[in-house]
Amino acid sequence: MTSRSLATTLGIGMVAKEAIRVGLDRTIPTRTGIPLRADQVTEQWLGDALGLTPGAIESIHVVQQDSGTAARARIAVQSDADIPDHLFLKLAPHNYLQHVLMNVFALGTHECLAYQALGSNPPVRIPRCYVVRVDRTRRRTFLALEDLSETAEFRTVIDSVTRTEANAVVDALADLHAAFWRTDRFAHDLAPLAVRSAAEIRIGDMIRRRFLGEITGHTADLIPEPTKRQCRMLFEHSTAIDAFWDSQPQTLVHGDPHLGNLFFEGAAPGFLDWQVAKAGAGIRDVAYFASASVEPDLLRTIERDLVERYARRLDTAGIAVDGDDLWSLYRAAITEFFLAAVCTAEAGARMQPLDVSRVGVERAVAGVLAHDSFTVLAAFADGKRV
Known part of the structure; x- marks a missing residue:
């Protein structure tokens, strides 16, 4: 087998593997992992991710959401803690094929790595990043970012x-x-x-x-x-x-x-x-x-x-x-x-x-x-x- 043929076989195998992974991820529930959808982000989960005391977040409401190469959602957060009253979330895509594509090219993982690399004092203006989560088994990713909808x-x-x-x-x-x-x-x-x-x-x-x-x-x-x-x-x-x-x-x-x-x-x-x-x-x-x-x-x-x-x-x-x-x-x-x-x-x-x-x-x-x-x-x- 030529190197080109081997690479093709490996490529097809990678796509098949991620197609199976995504299918299982979307059908087998998880109680402790990263949410798959914005409406699955609970007050307790987000509070824990933000390092807040239990009960610090009183309510979460999805204000707006859509999905392309990633799912995006703007949420309203009611809390007495020192956190914004709105956050912008990025999660796995709603569409199955786009979810597979995200996994194959590690798009979510790369974005999380980029935000971590840029850090709290980035050399360029980016949305402030409040939460970065990567589940390497399910390949799910989650970002909670500064909501710029009213300022930018x-x-x-x-x-x-x-x-x-x-x-x-x-x-x-x-x-x-x-x-x-x-x-x-x-x-x-x-x-x-x-x-x-x-x-x-x-x-x-x-x-x-x-x-x-x-x-x-x-x-x-x-x-x-x-x-x-x-x-x-x-x-x-x-x-x-x-x-x-x-x-x-x-x-x-x-x-x-x-x-x-x-x-x-x-x-x-x-x-x-x-x-x-x-x-x-x-x-x-x-x-x-x-x-x-x-x-x-x-x-x-x-x-x-x-x-x-x-x-x-x-x-x-x-x-x-x-x-x-x-x-x-x-x-x-x-x-x-x-x-x-x-x-x-x-x-x-x-x-x-x-x-x-x-x-x-x-x-x-x-x-x-x-x-x-x-x-x-x-x-x-x-x-x-x-």
């Missing part, structure tokens, strides 16, 4: 940031990356964010092949035929591409910093949804954010300045980077958002409303065409200097 401004991928806002986000990303630049924690407590199994890698390739092999969804008309052929390299040469990015200085990256995963408090940005946080090259966050969240005509006029600003911010933190090299890496990293946007669109309305995913693909295509990004990435993957 939220947007969607359809929106665009201004130049001033883009500068602020790039500054924040530089601060995040500087705080974890080449950290040895990736060999210790943050190791799960730095290592992927062969099965997990193969599942990723299978998903890419499924969505990029033949692009036929509602945004197919936005993608030129040569680009459709070029993007196949993201699964055909994924090993070389991964090796190239792994050769760059590693830091903690958000992984999905589009405008829908950000919030603003005045002019200051903050970051939500750390499910795909990982060890990676920081410039990938910068390229992803810019491609996803800045309207293309504006971005073409400011993106070189954004990359130079990022480099200066790192330099101020004592991290020397070559500006020209960073610009070339930025050009290659634009393919990251292309991958995410096209796969989301190919999945249809299950992942994002069609108008949202269409805007995402429009911006992604504009970026890779403006920078010939797949050619740049191919050269890097072949070991050539750009």
Whole structure:
């Protein structure tokens, strides 16, 4: 059996294992573990999780909830203790298949690790984290976070940031990356964010092949035929591409910093949804954010300045980077958002409303065409200097 076939077998086995685990988890009750649904969060359980005395929480009421790649709920808490009167919860998805997906890629576990890594004095603005729980047997996770619904401004991928806002986000990303630049924690407590199994890698390739092999969804008309052929390299040469990015200085990256995963408090940005946080090259966050969240005509006029600003911010933190090299890496990293946007669109309305995913693909295509990004990435993957 070839290594590729073995990885495929292991990948299918991993999916089957997690499908069984999720099925059992959703049918076999637990009285002492992490709640599966927001309405199962009792006053006693939450009080214990918050370290309060018994009876400190008088009542809990679910104000609002929905579910996507994770279940989300806003709860009202009545208590005499010094805790907020509203909290934002993240739990396992309601949908069975999305729950399996969360387990396969450890999305909940990664987000919990990210909040623990960022700690009580994070280098960027995030919702304050009050409770982190991970059940490694059932693979359930639970987060109780600061409720920002009354204080922060939220947007969607359809929106665009201004130049001033883009500068602020790039500054924040530089601060995040500087705080974890080449950290040895990736060999210790943050190791799960730095290592992927062969099965997990193969599942990723299978998903890419499924969505990029033949692009036929509602945004197919936005993608030129040569680009459709070029993007196949993201699964055909994924090993070389991964090796190239792994050769760059590693830091903690958000992984999905589009405008829908950000919030603003005045002019200051903050970051939500750390499910795909990982060890990676920081410039990938910068390229992803810019491609996803800045309207293309504006971005073409400011993106070189954004990359130079990022480099200066790192330099101020004592991290020397070559500006020209960073610009070339930025050009290659634009393919990251292309991958995410096209796969989301190919999945249809299950992942994002069609108008949202269409805007995402429009911006992604504009970026890779403006920078010939797949050619740049191919050269890097072949070991050539750009």
